[in-house]
Amino acid sequence: MSVRIRFFARFRELADPEIVTEVREGTSITALIYAVTENNQAARDAIFDQEGGFRRYVILMQNGARIETTRAGETMVADGDEIAIFPPVAGG
Amino acid sequence: MLTEREQERYHRQILLFGEEGQDLLKEAHLFIAGAGGLGSPVSLYLAAAGVGMLTIVDHDMVERTNLNRQILHRDRDLGRPKVDSAQDTLREINPDITVRGINATIQADNVADLVGKADGIVDAVDNFTVRYLLNEVAFAKGIPLFHGAIQGFYGQAATIVPPDTACLRCMFPHPPPGEPAPVIGVTPGIIGTIQATEAIKYLLGCGELLTNRLFIWDGFRTRAEEIRVQKNASCAVCCRSMGEKEA
Numbered sequence: 001m002s003v004r005i006r007f008f009a010r011f012r013e014l015a016d017p018e019i020v021t022e023v024r025e026g027t028s029i030t031a032l033i034y035a036v037t038e039n040n041q042a043a044r045d046a047i048f049d050q051e052g053g054f055r056r057y058v059i060l061m062q063n064g065a066r067i068e069t070t071r072a073g074e075t076m077v078a079d080g081d082e083i084a085i086f087p088p089v090a091g092g
Numbered sequence: 093m094l095t096e097r098e099q100e101r102y103h104r105q106i107l108l109f110g111e112e113g114q115d116l117l118k119e120a121h122l123f124i125a126g127a128g129g130l131g132s133p134v135s136l137y138l139a140a141a142g143v144g145m146l147t148i149v150d151h152d153m154v155e156r157t158n159l160n161r162q163i164l165h166r167d168r169d170l171g172r173p174k175v176d177s178a179q180d181t182l183r184e185i186n187p188d189i190t191v192r193g194i195n196a197t198i199q200a201d202n203v204a205d206l207v208g209k210a211d212g213i214v215d216a217v218d219n220f221t222v223r224y225l226l227n228e229v230a231f232a233k234g235i236p237l238f239h240g241a242i243q244g245f246y247g248q249a250a251t252i253v254p255p256d257t258a259c260l261r262c263m264f265p266h267p268p269p270g271e272p273a274p275v276i277g278v279t280p281g282i283i284g285t286i287q288a289t290e291a292i293k294y295l296l297g298c299g300e301l302l303t304n305r306l307f308i309w310d311g312f313r314t315r316a317e318e319i320r321v322q323k324n325a326s327c328a329v330c331c332r333s334m335g336e337k338e339a
Contacts, residue, residue, distance in 0.1 A: 008317065009246040009308060012312075017313075059263075064319070066320075084319065088241065088264055089242060089248060092219075092280070
């Protein structure tokens with residue numbers, strides 16, 4: 001099955017703005033993003049912490065609906081899904 | 093009632109929303125937290141639009157490294173408290189409004205007093221510790237919070253209207269890192285003018301507000317996008333205060 005991943009803002013400097021990839025059924029959002037950043041250590045370090053979980057402040061969306069980063073490992077993707085990843089900023 | 097001078101000053105926007113709308117702006121009081129990158133465009137445009145009272149709070153002095161983006165301040169203001177410089181600039185822009193600068197650090201024990209009886213809060217600070225305080229006081233007082241944040245070419249904005257909309261904690265349960273961020277002045281210019289637009293629309297009661305949506309600006313690629321945000325039923329800030337109000 002095919003899913004689309006969209007990176008926003010600063011993450012676009014580290015990864016392609018949009019990636020369409022084939023995945024097996026039963027793939028979690030965490031596993032999906034971990035796989036597409038396999039050869040991109042800078043992107044992986046920006047998105048994941050040292051334990052391999054999403055950095056807590058990262059905003060994840062599945063088809064426009066918010067997914068808590070703590071639940072991304074148990075949230076499976078489906079054919080045609082769009083996953084969006086956004087790093088909020090803090091400056092003023 | 094508008095004076096003759098005010099009618100002339102605001103002529104082009106009175107065409108947009110009438111003298112009744114201009115009166116609403118004149119009678120309004122907004123609290124602007126921060127006189128830096130975001131606080132500069134926000135306060136300049138709110139002053140020019142004729143928001144009757146602006147309270148602006150900051151604890152910093154003007155430094156040369158501020159001047160690429162903090163357009164309230166000039167080279168001659170180096171070393172002055174930012175709120176003093178801000179007051180001078182805003183009074184020059186519009187002598188028909190009241191500007192109150194407060195040189196203070198916003199903290200848990202003074203935020204409610206600083207905000208006072210303002211009709212809304214503009215988030216123009218550079219860290220989430222203070223943003224979360226502003227969010228809490230907005231819900232405690234039942235007044236809107238106009239959020240903005242920037243880094244580099246990127247920015248975000250959202251409008252929070254208690255008690256109904258998603259709050260800042262719903263959107264950002266965990267704060268992004270607050271490392272010293274690179275920034276080009278046009279980015280707070282864009283986000284700050286969005287915040288000012290939201291504040292003006294709220295005061296006028298017109299248009300569609302940026303509620304339950306997070307506006308995302310990518311100036312590097314000139315793309316504006318948004319993501320939907322929802323109230324978090326377990327949010328300690330907005331769902332607790334809803335429960336208290338119902339009780």
